[in-house]
Amino acid sequence: MTHLTLDQVDRDGALREAGSRLPRKRFLGLAAGGAALLGGLAAPAGAAKSSDIAILNYALTLEYLQAAFYTETERVAAVKGQAARAARVVGAVERAHVAAFRNLLGRKAIKQPSFDFRGTTEDQQAFLKTAVAFEDLAVAAYKGQAHLIESDAILAAAVSIHSVEARHAAWMRHLFGIRPATSAFDESKSKAEILRIVQSTSFIVARPRTRGRGGPRFTG
Amino acid sequence: MRRLTLQLLDHEAAARAARTDPGLTRTRLLQHAVVGGGAFISGGILLGGLPPLAVGARSPEQDVRILNLVLLLEEMEAAFYADAEERGALRGELAEFARIVGDHERAHVAFLRDALGARAEPEPRFDFGDTTSHPDRFAVTAAMLEDTGVAAYNGQAVNLTKPVLKAAAKIVSVEAKHAAWIRDIVGQPAAPDATDKPATERQVRAAVTRTGFVKAAG
Numbered sequence: 001m002t003h004l005t006l007d008q009v010d011r012d013g014a015l016r017e018a019g020s021r022l023p024r025k026r027f028l029g030l031a032a033g034g035a036a037l038l039g040g041l042a043a044p045a046g047a048a049k050s051s052d053i054a055i056l057n058y059a060l061t062l063e064y065l066q067a068a069f070y071t072e073t074e075r076v077a078a079v080k081g082q083a084a085r086a087a088r089v090v091g092a093v094e095r096a097h098v099a100a101f102r103n104l105l106g107r108k109a110i111k112q113p114s115f116d117f118r119g120t121t122e123d124q125q126a127f128l129k130t131a132v133a134f135e136d137l138a139v140a141a142y143k144g145q146a147h148l149i150e151s152d153a154i155l156a157a158a159v160s161i162h163s164v165e166a167r168h169a170a171w172m173r174h175l176f177g178i179r180p181a182t183s184a185f186d187e188s189k190s191k192a193e194i195l196r197i198v199q200s201t202s203f204i205v206a207r208p209r210t211r212g213r214g215g216p217r218f219t220g
Numbered sequence: 221m222r223r224l225t226l227q228l229l230d231h232e233a234a235a236r237a238a239r240t241d242p243g244l245t246r247t248r249l250l251q252h253a254v255v256g257g258g259a260f261i262s263g264g265i266l267l268g269g270l271p272p273l274a275v276g277a278r279s280p281e282q283d284v285r286i287l288n289l290v291l292l293l294e295e296m297e298a299a300f301y302a303d304a305e306e307r308g309a310l311r312g313e314l315a316e317f318a319r320i321v322g323d324h325e326r327a328h329v330a331f332l333r334d335a336l337g338a339r340a341e342p343e344p345r346f347d348f349g350d351t352t353s354h355p356d357r358f359a360v361t362a363a364m365l366e367d368t369g370v371a372a373y374n375g376q377a378v379n380l381t382k383p384v385l386k387a388a389a390k391i392v393s394v395e396a397k398h399a400a401w402i403r404d405i406v407g408q409p410a411a412p413d414a415t416d417k418p419a420t421e422r423q424v425r426a427a428v429t430r431t432g433f434v435k436a437a438g
Contacts, residue, residue, distance in 0.1 A: 089411070096414040139393050147386045152274055152378040159377040159392070160415035163370050166393035167411035170400035174410070181320065181397035184327035185390040 049150045056154065057110045058191055059161075060101040062141055064112045065203065066134050067094040073121040083128055083175050090131075090168050097161055104154075116205045128176040135169035137194060144188035273418055278381045286376045287384070288341045289421055290391075291332040293369050295343045296433060298325035300365060304352040313405055314355050317362070321398050328391055335387070345435045359406045366399035368419070368427055375418035 048056070070091025073079050079087055102109045120130040142162035149155040170180035189197075198204065276282060301322030304310055310318055333340045351361040373392035377385060400410035419427070428434060 086410075089409070093411065093414045100414075143389045143393060146377065146389045147382040156273055156374075156378050156418060157415070159374045159389070160418060162389070163374060163392055163396035163416040164411055164414065166396035167400035167416075169393075170397035171404055171410035174401060174404045179320070180401035180404075181324065181394055184324040184394060185331075186393040186397075187390065188386075 052150050052154055053108055055145050055149055056101055056105055062138050063094055063097040067098045068115045069117055070094055072117060073127055076121050078122045079124050079127045083124060086171055086175055113204045115203055117203055131172040132176050135165055135172050138165040139169055139186060140189035141194045144190050273375055274378045282379055283381055283384045284339050286379055287332055287336050290372055293372055294325055294328040294332060297365050298329050299346045300348055301325060303348050304358055307353045309353045310355055317402060324394055344437050346433050347435045348433055359402055362402045366395055369395040370399055370416050371419035372424040374416055375420050
């Protein structure tokens with residue numbers, strides 16, 4: 001298997017993340033649109049089953065992770081060229097997914113965890129490698145849940161996001177210089193497998209390092 | 221619904237132009253295709269306006285009909301890439317794309333035929349005109365075919381029984397990777413929207429007809 005996994009993401013020599021602020025002012029239009037999309041779909045199914053709620057919150061966790069990663073990459077601005085463009089576009093989409101799931105879940109939505117991407121947003125190659133791993137992971141995760149979803153509306157939305165994650169995976173692979181589609185069939189991963197991999201990255205940290213809304217007011 | 225139709229129509233227009241317009245330049249071909257991308261972007265956020273996707277209670281009989289629908293698409297793709305390889309007009313990464321993706325599509329056809337057994341419909345005869353002998357036409361047509369494959373699988377997710385859905389999910393993401401790959405090769409947005417629009421069976425069959433690639437029932 002040549003598939004990258006998050007386990008393989010290089011965490012050595014990582015520069016410390018400069019701050020935990022995740023600016024959200026850009027692409028609000030897209031995010032709002034994403035919310036309208038899922039909200040519209042699920043409107044009749046106001047009372048989703050608890051198993052579907054759990055799946056939605058699981059998906060939301062992965063989308064939080066991705067959105068924060070791309071948003072931070074864009075803010076740090078160390079990634080250049082086509083990769084920077086991809087980070088911007090994909091980041092906007094992941095934020096739209098987050099907004100849509102949060103909207104759909106309402107008060108049942110889990111809160112966003114704090115992240116420490118351990119320098120992977122500050123280096124071109126580390127960024128691409130991590131992006132490939134994140135996108136492959138998301139594809140395997142959605143694929144593992146599709147047949148478990150009870151609501152048709154949520155299923156229709158989930159599969160339409162699943163294939164977008166696959167597009168992202170191929171795009172990031174292409175930018176990283178590896179084959180975008182390696183086999184005729186993509187395998188799924190269970191929730192337990194995915195969460196184990198996510199945990200192994202140490203990207204999710206126990207508590208926020210700072211609770212401030214902005215960065216440092218003065219730097220000198 | 222209007223947006224989704226528009227998106228498919230734009231792809232069809234691109235494919236038609238690729239087939240019939242002898243003076244078509246790369247720029248104009250890409251313009252055709254980019255219109256499709258634009259429709260993705262502007263229409264993408266309005267899933268609320270989707271056509272009803274569920275057509276009836278899930279059943280093994282319904283699975284057969286749906287698997288035959290995607291079999292037709294997979295056969296068209298497999299034949300398209302085989303034709304392109306045979307003509308030998310592709311170079312570099314496009315040639316690599318045709319070879320690798322062709323392998324995947326043939327594996328999908330074999331998988332679906334195996335699943336359908338005696339209930340698989342016979343393969344029709346295809347004629348791809350000169351879309352397989354010009355690199356730019358090949359690329360635009362490949363993107364159209366792969367995007368249509370993604371839309372078709374996504375549109376049927378709610379109609380499949382769970383075991384078949386599980387299997388189909390292993391294929392659709394590969395189609396999406398193909399779509400993103402060919403789009404990125406030709407400098408189009410690889411993932412132009414936050415969600416991939418699903419297509420109904422009727423829309424997919426209409427799109428297949430309008431390509432003009434199906435010459436005779438098998």
